[in-house]
Amino acid sequence: MNHLHSQAAEDAAGQAHNGSKRRSRCIALNINGELHEITVQPRKMLIEVIRETVGLTGTKGSCLSGTCGACTVLLSGRPVLSCITLAVECEGKEIRTVEDLAQGGKLNALQEAFLDQGAVQCGFCTPGMLMSATALLERHEKPSLAQIKKGLEGNLCRCTGYNAIVDAVLQVSDQGVLPVMK
Amino acid sequence: MILYDFDYERPGTLQEAMSLLRNSGVDARLLAGGTDLLPNMRVQNLKPALLISLGAIAPMPPQAGEDGSIRIDALSRLADLENSDFIRREIPLLAESAHAVGGNQIRQSATLGGNLCQETRCLHLNQEHDYQFAAPCYKRGGDCCYPYPGNKPGSCWSVYMSDTAPALIALGAEVEILGEEGTRSVPAERLFSGNALTPLLIARSEMIRSLIVPAAPAGFGWGYHKSTLRGGLEFAMANMAVTLRLEDDGETCAAARIVVGAVSEGPLRASSAERKLVGKALTAELLSEAADDASDEINPLPHHGFTRNYLRENIRVYLRRTLTAALERASGGII
Missing domain, CATH: 3.30.390.50 (CO dehydrogenase flavoprotein, C-terminal domain)
Structure with a gap:
């Protein structure tokens, strides 16, 4: 038993000196206010750490090449694409994902507005849309139509035709758009 | 995920970064916003063995010189340029061109220097490695060109697509390049070789440090x-x-x-x-x-x-x- 144990330890030590294990780094990521200490290879993207290591699967990966916006998270308040951001780059920054929006099991006003306007169809772009809209609303309390369109420019949606999403942002910023769904 | 392993360093100062770039002994690249470099590494157009992150180095805010010219840190994020009241007022053409790049999330990460240093693109090069033909093209070190099979040997007709470069050339901007022997300065239009294999006339041991845009004259x-x-x-x-x-x-x-x-x-x-x-x-x-x-x-x-x-x-x-x-x-x- 002892022999087996030491063999395993030796193997681990051997691995630590060659191949990918050597390159792994121990980092602490602040995700939604919780600190996660993880060991990660430099080649891992933020989205993989969020979904696979931390287990927050609300963030969706779609194109994985920075062309669709589904994986948008907030990094120190900026909307960024977690599929083309290295996890090791995010140490010391505040990361917020879609799970941060609902508090105590209750959807926030923006999420409710998305439901009220039918701004969710297949739902795959929704987490990214919500995070981009959150960043927009933190910059502009009452964004204009042009600002909303520009703010959501980096998020592609194949279902809704965008109008319902734009309406949801107008509704939540109290600009005279009423809920269409009961 | 990037399909091969590489090393990663995150120096605290520019001097350390430049010394790493020169002395690492491996194919090293500077990582700023990463919005062009990382997707290119993912499809294995680029395979640096070491990434030197500039993330710990904060860009300096734009500064007006005595002659009215404006120095812009190459590490400035495009979103910060397009949203800066100072840039919108003093160099609206640059703000407009920064605003034209990619989507909002791209501009929040991407830097001005990185936008200039982007790789050229063509329908073949942009593809995932899996979809590529077995033999690499000229740009990838091979000996053929898929979009233009009759192309002269060794020549690549991929396209350089920076949105900010034409604006900087039209403005007559100077590019300050940090290298082994200090800083050299070239006009923005002399940054480009016209050869898609090596589109920029910047050595791998160099880095674009800042852009200097002359004052707008009357009229x-x-x-x-x-x-x-x-x-x-x-x-x-x-x-x-x-x-x-x-x-x-x-x-x-x-x-x-x-x-x-x-x-x-x-x-x-x-x-x-x-x-x-x-x-x-x-x-x-x-x-x-x-x-x-x-x-x-x-x-x-x-x-x-x-x-x-x-x-x-x-x-x-x-x-x-x-x-x-x-x-x-x-x-x-x-x-």
């Missing part, structure tokens, strides 16, 4: 246009930047710069069209003729499914409108 006007399919989150079909300077009479053209990008291995100046304008009173007809000349002169490279004829027409029409906007701004019509 200055600018125009910018990016032709796209859907108007956001995409690379350009063609982009164009124009600057004009009028004499004190408010009519005669004293200087003109017309730059067209995203249709060649580097941004191109339409010199004969510029010469046509200088010294003449600018009228709608003259601008239209200049746009025709420029469209003939540029000879766009067909790319991403757009034919040469289509791109010529696109440049002709939008350059006319861009020139018109520049003239209106120069004569005080629009601000």
Whole structure:
């Protein structure tokens, strides 16, 4: 038993000196206010750490090449694409994902507005849309139509035709758009 | 995930970063925003063994010099430039071109220096490695060209698509490059080799440190246009930047710069069209003729499914409108 144990330890030590294990780094990521200490290879993207290591699967990966916006998270308040951001780059920054929006099991006003306007169809772009809209609303309390369109420019949606999403942002910023769904 | 292992360093100062870049002994790359480098590493167009992150180095805010020129840190994020009141007021052409890049999330990460240092693109190169043909093309170190099979051996016809480069050339910006022997400075238009295999005339041990944009003279006007399919989150079909300077009479053209990008291995100046304008009173007809000349002169490279004829027409029409906007701004019509 002892022999087996030491063999395993030796193997681990051997691995630590060659191949990918050597390159792994121990980092602490602040995700939604919780600190996660993880060991990660430099080649891992933020989205993989969020979904696979931390287990927050609300963030969706779609194109994985920075062309669709589904994986948008907030990094120190900026909307960024977690599929083309290295996890090791995010140490010391505040990361917020879609799970941060609902508090105590209750959807926030923006999420409710998305439901009220039918701004969710297949739902795959929704987490990214919500995070981009959150960043927009933190910059502009009452964004204009042009600002909303520009703010959501980096998020592609194949279902809704965008109008319902734009309406949801107008509704939540109290600009005279009423809920269409009961 | 990137499909191979590489090393990663995050130095605290620029000096450390440059010393790592020179002395690492491996194929090292600087990582700024990563919005071009990382997708290229994912499809294995680029395979650096070491990434040197510049993330711990904060960019300096734009500074006005004594002669009125403005120094912009190359590590400035594009979103910060387009949203900066100072840049919007002093160099609106740069703000507009930064605003044209990618989508909002891209601009929040991407830096101005990184935008200039982006890789060239073609329909073959942009693909995932899995979808590529077995043999690499010239750009990837192989010995063929898939989009242009008859291409001269060793030549690559991929397209350099930076949206900010034409604006910086039209503004007459200087590029400060940090290298082994201190800093050297070159005009923005001399940054480009015209060879898609190595589109930039910057050594791998060098880094773009800052951009210096001269003060706008009296009677200055600018125009910018990016032709796209859907108007956001995409690379350009063609982009164009124009600057004009009028004499004190408010009519005669004293200087003109017309730059067209995203249709060649580097941004191109339409010199004969510029010469046509200088010294003449600018009228709608003259601008239209200049746009025709420029469209003939540029000879766009067909790319991403757009034919040469289509791109010529696109440049002709939008350059006319861009020139018109520049003239209106120069004569005080629009601000």
